[in-house]
Amino acid sequence: METFLLRNIGNPNSADINEYIKAGGYKALAKALTLKPSDVIDEVKKSGLRGRGGAGFPTGIKWSFAAAGQNKPKYLVCNADEGEPGTFKDKLVLEKNPHLLIEGMCISGYALQAEYGYVYLRGEYPQAKHILEVAIKQACDKGFLGDDILHKGVRFQLAVHQGAGAYICGEETALIDSLEGKRGQPRIKPPFPVNEGFMAKPTVVNNVETLANIPYIIEIGSNEYSQLGSSDCPGPKLFSVSGHIKKPGVYELPMGTSLKEIIYTHCGGIAGDKNLKAVIPGGLTTPILPADKIDCPMDYVNMPKHGSMTGSGGVMVFDESVDLVKVCGRAIKFLERESCGKCTPCREGVGWLRSILDRVAAGEGREGDIDLLLEVSKNIMGKTFCALGDSAAGVVQNFIKHFRPEFQDHINEAVSVGS
Amino acid sequence: MLSDGALIKIQHIRSKYQDARSCLLPSLHVVQEENGWISPAAMEAVGELLSVPKATVKGVSTFYSMFSHRPMGRHLIQLCTNVACMVMGADSLVDSLRKKYGLEPNGTTADGRFSLVIMECIGACGTAPVMLVDTDLHDNINENTLLTTLGKYT
Numbered sequence: 001m002e003t004f005l006l007r008n009i010g011n012p013n014s015a016d017i018n019e020y021i022k023a024g025g026y027k028a029l030a031k032a033l034t035l036k037p038s039d040v041i042d043e044v045k046k047s048g049l050r051g052r053g054g055a056g057f058p059t060g061i062k063w064s065f066a067a068a069g070q071n072k073p074k075y076l077v078c079n080a081d082e083g084e085p086g087t088f089k090d091k092l093v094l095e096k097n098p099h100l101l102i103e104g105m106c107i108s109g110y111a112l113q114a115e116y117g118y119v120y121l122r123g124e125y126p127q128a129k130h131i132l133e134v135a136i137k138q139a140c141d142k143g144f145l146g147d148d149i150l151h152k153g154v155r156f157q158l159a160v161h162q163g164a165g166a167y168i169c170g171e172e173t174a175l176i177d178s179l180e181g182k183r184g185q186p187r188i189k190p191p192f193p194v195n196e197g198f199m200a201k202p203t204v205v206n207n208v209e210t211l212a213n214i215p216y217i218i219e220i221g222s223n224e225y226s227q228l229g230s231s232d233c234p235g236p237k238l239f240s241v242s243g244h245i246k247k248p249g250v251y252e253l254p255m256g257t258s259l260k261e262i263i264y265t266h267c268g269g270i271a272g273d274k275n276l277k278a279v280i281p282g283g284l285t286t287p288i289l290p291a292d293k294i295d296c297p298m299d300y301v302n303m304p305k306h307g308s309m310t311g312s313g314g315v316m317v318f319d320e321s322v323d324l325v326k327v328c329g330r331a332i333k334f335l336e337r338e339s340c341g342k343c344t345p346c347r348e349g350v351g352w353l354r355s356i357l358d359r360v361a362a363g364e365g366r367e368g369d370i371d372l373l374l375e376v377s378k379n380i381m382g383k384t385f386c387a388l389g390d391s392a393a394g395v396v397q398n399f400i401k402h403f404r405p406e407f408q409d410h411i412n413e414a415v416s417v418g419s
Numbered sequence: 420m421l422s423d424g425a426l427i428k429i430q431h432i433r434s435k436y437q438d439a440r441s442c443l444l445p446s447l448h449v450v451q452e453e454n455g456w457i458s459p460a461a462m463e464a465v466g467e468l469l470s471v472p473k474a475t476v477k478g479v480s481t482f483y484s485m486f487s488h489r490p491m492g493r494h495l496i497q498l499c500t501n502v503a504c505m506v507m508g509a510d511s512l513v514d515s516l517r518k519k520y521g522l523e524p525n526g527t528t529a530d531g532r533f534s535l536v537i538m539e540c541i542g543a544c545g546t547a548p549v550m551l552v553d554t555d556l557h558d559n560i561n562e563n564t565l566l567t568t569l570g571k572y573t
Contacts (some may be wrong), residue, residue, distance in 0.1 A: 083540065085502055085544070086502070088543055124551070126551075162448055165486075180440060181479065243506055244506065248546070330501065337484075
């Protein structure tokens with residue numbers, strides 16, 4: 001299929017502004033500036049675009065909340081804290097197509113009447129930081145950013161803000177706290193960032209891929225855009241595919257492409273032609289699916305009906321050789337490490353999950369450990385400020401739901417050794 | 420406590436934000452890039468420069484896993500062992516570093532050449548296992564290429 005988000009990335013100089021312009025770049029910005037800001041928001045609303053960071057919230061609606069506020073200045077923040085393990089799509093856009101993001105942010109800033117934008121970038125992406133800073137300077141020099149964009153009197157300043165290794169800063173309120181120079185701990189909502197965000201001003205936080213879709217919507221129009229992919233969740237989607245797969249990498253496909261098609265048609269199937277055991281479809285914390293349940297459309301509306309989530313589109317593929325108890329344990333170890341410590345059920349509970357999983361994986365599990373894991377996860381679920389605790393509880397519950405016999409086998413071995 | 424170069428960089432950062440507090444993370448990055456770690460004295464100096472209490476600077480600095488609060492080796496190895504890297508063999512790479520250099524996670528070699536930090540995903544899962552050495556990304560590594568690659572960092 002024709003690509004947009006990854007257009008031109010085969011060109012070794014794709015990050016250079018001249019190459020981007022040669023390929024048609026910054027035309028959407030010029031077009032957007034001939035429209036009223038409210039018309040740009042209407043276009044995005046009509047396009048049906050949903051946020052690509054994981055939650056799938058309609059972007060145009062989020063924007064209209066922020067646009068309605070009278071409080072000024074307004075801020076646009078790009079969430080480039082791509083911390084969900086198994087996800088590496090935003091990095092590709094940042095490093096190979098940075099001007100697409102800059103153009104998308106500039107159009108979005110104009111629509112929202114925000115004069116300041118920040119890209120909150122993972123500390124783990126030092127190359128992307130350098131590339132993005134060069135690109136921003138090029139865009140300023142050409143008049144696509146700054147105090148008088150394309151001589152239309154439009155102002156939009158953009159800066160990169162580097163994180164320093166904290167998964168929780170991908171959560172938008174924690175991200176805002178981090179941008180304000182604080183520990184990145186989630187805030188209670190409401191107030192929502194669109195009303196009171198950065199510096200207590202209206203702030204829109206959008207994922208890299210979401211913002212990178214904006215020039216496309218302006219270029220082809222909301223009508224044509226809304227015809228792409230799933231009808232209730234349109235547009236192109238980036239999928240990061242990793243694990244035991246023949247052709248791992250980032251794929252741009254229509255939203256709603258089935259998980260099975262992604263794995264077997266686009267990525268060539270399982271490495272070494274082994275049997276597939278399980279797939280985590282949308283980044284490490286989304287519900288795992290067994291091999292016989294992957295014939296499902298990857299979009300934000302339909303995936304929950306099939307027992308999982310599209311999340312960030314980070315597809316992690318596991319062949320028959322993988323010990324899923326160990327995978328579950330490693331996922332929980334990650335979440336224990338990344339818990340910000342604010343809410344007791346998450347800070348303490350995830351640690352308990354980890355220690356039980358450690359002993360089960362090490363062949364020292366006790367009879368009753370599976371029920372104990374479920375009990376602890378029940379006491380975390382729904383009892384925390386943000387979704388990190390819920391994610392940990394969900395990971396444990398879903399692994400056990402589909403692979404309980406594998407957990408039991410580990411425990412049986414331990415019990416028979418013990419007896 | 421801050422070098423002239425660091426002061427100039429922090430003043431430049433100050434011009435990109437409307438409030439001083441937002442400059443805290445970028446300023447700590449400047450210190451770490453220059454010294455490889457963030458000392459108590461450096462935290463105090465940054466706090467004074469941005470009018471942020473030193474206890475607050477410490478609270479913020481120690482929240483983030485990429486900020487180091489002890490001296491590090493000349494080269495920092497950041498090796499991912501999260502799930503995508505784990506299923507592609509990252510744990511055996513940790514063992515190789517232990518055997519070859521006597522290097523433990525969160526440790527530094529006796530000659531001060533390498534420090535090792537275990538990372539939680541560095542966004543290159545399609546070419547796992549991966550590591551950053553200083554700011555260079557190395558992917559698709561195995562036990563052999565790991566040691567050859569590190570041989571170039573003296």
